[in-house]
Amino acid sequence: MTELEAKLRTELLTGMVRIRRFEERCVELYSASKIRGFMHLYIGEEAVAAGLLRALGPEDAVVSTYREHGLALARGLGMDVLLAEMFGKRTGCSRGRGGSMHIFDASRRFYGGNAIVGGGLPLAVGLALADRMRDRPAVTACLFGDGAVAEGEFHECMNLAALWRLPVMFCCENNRYAMGTALSREHAETDLALRASSYGMRSWAVDGMDVELVADAARRAADTVRAGAGPCFLELRTYRFRAHSLYDPDRYRDKAEIERWKERDPITQLAARMRADGQLDDTVLAEIDADVAAELDRAVAAAEEAPLEPVEDLTRHVYADRG
Amino acid sequence: MKTTYREAMREAIRDALTTDERVFLMGEDVGRYGGCFGVSLGLLEEFGPERVRDTPLSESAFVGAGIGAAMAGMRPIVEIMTVNFSMLALDQILNNAATLRHMSGGQLGVPLVIRMTTGAGRQLAAQHSHSLEGWYAHIPGLRVLAPATIEDARGMLPSALDDPDPVLIFEHGSLYNMAGELADDAGPVDIDRAAIRRHGRDLTLITYGGTLPTALAAADELAVDGVHAEVIDLRSLRPLDEHTVLESVATTHRAVIVDEGWRSGSLAAEVSARIAEQALYELDAPVRRVCSAEVPMPYAKHLEDAALPQVADIVVAGRAVTG
Numbered sequence: 001m002t003e004l005e006a007k008l009r010t011e012l013l014t015g016m017v018r019i020r021r022f023e024e025r026c027v028e029l030y031s032a033s034k035i036r037g038f039m040h041l042y043i044g045e046e047a048v049a050a051g052l053l054r055a056l057g058p059e060d061a062v063v064s065t066y067r068e069h070g071l072a073l074a075r076g077l078g079m080d081v082l083l084a085e086m087f088g089k090r091t092g093c094s095r096g097r098g099g100s101m102h103i104f105d106a107s108r109r110f111y112g113g114n115a116i117v118g119g120g121l122p123l124a125v126g127l128a129l130a131d132r133m134r135d136r137p138a139v140t141a142c143l144f145g146d147g148a149v150a151e152g153e154f155h156e157c158m159n160l161a162a163l164w165r166l167p168v169m170f171c172c173e174n175n176r177y178a179m180g181t182a183l184s185r186e187h188a189e190t191d192l193a194l195r196a197s198s199y200g201m202r203s204w205a206v207d208g209m210d211v212e213l214v215a216d217a218a219r220r221a222a223d224t225v226r227a228g229a230g231p232c233f234l235e236l237r238t239y240r241f242r243a244h245s246l247y248d249p250d251r252y253r254d255k256a257e258i259e260r261w262k263e264r265d266p267i268t269q270l271a272a273r274m275r276a277d278g279q280l281d282d283t284v285l286a287e288i289d290a291d292v293a294a295e296l297d298r299a300v301a302a303a304e305e306a307p308l309e310p311v312e313d314l315t316r317h318v319y320a321d322r323g
Numbered sequence: 324m325k326t327t328y329r330e331a332m333r334e335a336i337r338d339a340l341t342t343d344e345r346v347f348l349m350g351e352d353v354g355r356y357g358g359c360f361g362v363s364l365g366l367l368e369e370f371g372p373e374r375v376r377d378t379p380l381s382e383s384a385f386v387g388a389g390i391g392a393a394m395a396g397m398r399p400i401v402e403i404m405t406v407n408f409s410m411l412a413l414d415q416i417l418n419n420a421a422t423l424r425h426m427s428g429g430q431l432g433v434p435l436v437i438r439m440t441t442g443a444g445r446q447l448a449a450q451h452s453h454s455l456e457g458w459y460a461h462i463p464g465l466r467v468l469a470p471a472t473i474e475d476a477r478g479m480l481p482s483a484l485d486d487p488d489p490v491l492i493f494e495h496g497s498l499y500n501m502a503g504e505l506a507d508d509a510g511p512v513d514i515d516r517a518a519i520r521r522h523g524r525d526l527t528l529i530t531y532g533g534t535l536p537t538a539l540a541a542a543d544e545l546a547v548d549g550v551h552a553e554v555i556d557l558r559s560l561r562p563l564d565e566h567t568v569l570e571s572v573a574t575t576h577r578a579v580i581v582d583e584g585w586r587s588g589s590l591a592a593e594v595s596a597r598i599a600e601q602a603l604y605e606l607d608a609p610v611r612r613v614c615s616a617e618v619p620m621p622y623a624k625h626l627e628d629a630a631l632p633q634v635a636d637i638v639v640a641g642r643a644v645t646g
Contacts, residue, residue, distance in 0.1 A: 097425055097426055104427035104428070111394065111431070113427075114419075119415070121384075122391065123387055125388040126391020126393070127392070133392075156383055159381065160385065163379065317425045317427075317428060318425050318464050319466075
């Protein structure tokens with residue numbers, strides 16, 4: 001194990017801890033009515049965001065879903081712009097017009113924050129098409145859940161991207177539930193990678209609870225796509241520990257099932273491996289936690305203090321500003 | 324020069340492809356087939372398959388791909404065969420094209436042009452004949468255009484491509500063969516204002532798109548009886564140039580709105596409401612509407628004729644408000 005690999009592990013761990021603590025704080029803020037609307041938590045799925053987005057550079061694009069806080073953080077957006085957005089403040093990334101489900105950052109090519117299941121896939125195809133037509137060597141990572149695989153837009157886009165050999169990494173975050181509907185109650189064939197391969201693209205199923213496996217698979221997939229092999233499909237088998245959203249009483253899952261998946265918590269798995277290899281001790285872990293907590297405190301304070309978007313600007317940004 | 328509506332539209336596309344390398348045309352059968360209404364005939368041979376792209380029958384995927392490509396710096400022209408088929412892409416048009424700028428707090432823009440055929444009159448029955456542009460005109464974030472003349476067929480597309488926001492262009496199927504003169508130096512036209520196509524002092528006929536020739540024919544007939552109708556071509560359905568309408572009504576004091584859409588919840592209803600809100604005391608007679616019968620469009624010629632606004636219907640309405 002080289003020093004470089006140890007450093008990578010620390011970064012992966014820190015990335016996951018940042019997401020976990022951020023989401024935990026979001027729950028508190030939601031309970032305190034600072035955040036409203038629908039909010040979908042990423043707790044349990046952190047390995048996907050932290051592992052996957054390491055394979056991308058600034059020239060690449062990301063399209064994601066309404067469960068996107070973790071992906072936004074992994075893409076480099078600050079906790080401050082995310083929280084300010086959820087507080088409905090002017091300093092939010094979408095100036096209070098998007099909320100939890102619509103996080104965007106054009107400068108980081110982070111294209112949402114899409115809350116129509118399957119609706120982001122055509123955008124990813126178009127982003128990749130533009131990059132190809134302009135000879136930009138970029139890859140578009142398109143994230144969606146297992147529920148999207150049942151949508152017509154999914155199949156239209158798999159076909160179109162494969163037909164035109166576009167540089168898209170289709171990344172299915174298979175957390176086994178489309179809201180409250182279990183995979184086996186929604187799909188006639190539950191092997192999603194197998195179905196993707198029917199479109200003539202390379203596809204892999206990956207243990208989405210193991211951040212190192214995710215990072216390896218993502219690098220391999222991105223290299224393949226960048227080399228011009230056309231799109232590929234990654235099925236990231238993961239699990240959300242919390243309910244679908246904060247409105248969800250979670251009646252459709254067996255509590256024992258949730259506990260079984262928690263035994264494979266991506267953060268404790270990696271931490272244990274690092275401890276075994278002598279790369280992590282309580283001091284380092286405490287430092288990571290303290291840094292993240294401080295970052296969160298600063299972001300919450302900034303969001304609290306930030307001004308609201310003036311109501312006079314309500315109809316701004318419906319069309320481009322003119323004049 | 325002598326030309327047709329179809330050729331004027333083709334010339335507009337050809338000119339855009341020639342002068343702006345970001346422009347490309349994409350849709351079902353736009354390439355090898357030449358467009359299902361022949362608009363793009365010859366363009367594949369001239370510009371090649373990268374810029375004149377035949378797509379699979381996947382309206383949602385290729386409209387959404389147009390949105391994605393537009394966000395990434397291209398200026399796509401997407402053709403949908405008919406407005407009825409655009410329902411398959413409604414998610415992308417409504418939930419993405421119209422919302423992304425606002426939902427992202429002004430970070431993103433979608434400079435996309437979507438062209439589609441609309442309207443009845445060719446015995447194509449209930450899945451190829453409807454006039455749903457009024458629905459689209461309901462949606463903030465979109466611009467909706469209806470070229471009714473050869474000059475507008477030539478000039479609206481370049482103006483739409485210059486617009487930083489999504490623009491929908493509705494081409495009425497009965498207009499493609501319309502022949503007439505076009506100035507040799509014809510180019511972009513204003514897309515904000517309505518146009519007065521015939522001046523008159525006795526009543527205002529307000530219409531757009533495929534029913535403009537019908538309204539003009541009705542005005543000819545009314546003139547025989549000494550009733551001089553002013554004919555307004557709305558041209559842009561969103562934004563709606565109410566100023567031109569209200570100014571005309573202030574001089575004629577009578578208004579008849581001709582709209583191939585169904586009466587209930589129609590664009591004609593919107594125009595009527597604006598007249599009622601802002602010019603009620605100018606009126607010497609109640610506003611009248613001539614719309615399509617509220618049936619899915621029937622196939623048989625005599626039934627289709629009975630369902631559509633005809634010259635005789637407009638003449639009856641014109642006489643009623645002036646009588």
